[in-house]
Amino acid sequence: MLINARMVGGMRGAVWFAGANLCRGTSMLILGTSRLDLESVRFAEVISGALTIVGVLLLHQSFAELLERKAILRTVQFGLAAAMTAVLLYFMVYPTQSPLPQAALFATLGVLHALVAVLVFRFSDEEVGPVGWLTSLAMAAYALVFLIRAVARANPEWDGTLAQLVRGGTVWLMACLITTAATAFGFMSLSTAKLRVELLWRAQVDELTGLLNRWALKRTALREIQRCRRSSLPLALVTLDLDGLKVVNDTKGHSCGDVVLQAVGGVLQETVRAGDSVARMGGDEFCVLLPESSLEEAMRVAERLREEICGLLIRYRGETVQIRASLGVTSSDLSGMQWQSLADDSDAALYQAKREGKNRIVAAASEWNYETAQRRPVETANGTQAGEKSRRAETS
16 A cells, blocks of 8 residues: 555545534534424534534634645634634523524634635645636535525524525535535545545556656657657667676765765756656666757757766765766667657667766767767866766755
């Protein structure tokens, strides 16, 4: 079972949602059974109102946890809830025939439900958008019913058709049932959509570096190959392997090696274009897919990558770690528009670079094979060396 922060948040949201339904269900049960004893109606209405307010607060928190967001206007919510509870307790001790307490209760519930609707609508992303929007629409409609009911309760002289409908028990019961069902369906659908997104992310992303994994890169490459074939555009692939990572793991530990991999992954993402795809193929091997790029362009990109990695200074527990990389490059002009051919040729060029001394670039075609000499450090005015990155990966 996959356990991470997102799923823990979803489970907490489910607990809050269960608590919200328990409070609201108990509220309706207390109010319904109190009708059998007219003397207890006043006390039941106060308890029922307080439980309903608590239920809406829990409902808001449940959606906030599910959507991994903070609650909206938390201070306002608790302020309204506390003030309304105080009003209900006051009128329980000092009964009154005034309709204002109930009107205030309905208005408070309307505002609280409206805040839930805003939360769900605002933070439903593209993956769960339609379900979130429908759920927020149901909550907004329920909030509107509460507000109209508050107006009708506060103004007994209002005798329109709408007033009669919201005052009627049948319409009120139908609104409660429909909204409760829509909210439950929306919460379960949002939970399912979030889990699906999480599992899809897990299937495509390397957990350590946040880059694509081998499977996801292959799927992306197949799509790009089809697109470039239709458009008669070239496509290139750069495969790189870190030189000396095994020594880092053996001398400084695998946690240091993980920091190096994360730092290199960040450099690769920052160096390539937005439309390029970067993947960790496993161990210390990475691939960069370059759509609409010729071999010459890919060689220039590979050189930039090599320079960036060479200049990367990684701080780990007070020590400075540097790493180098060997790269193999191929393009569709050399290997054709087949993923396996591109992968095999760039891999062969990579191992040729390893055999020739590492920290260099080798192209798949012999006429493009060349070595890139290491740049000689040059002292600058601030005492640093040219070609070195000021970026440092700090760990404790």
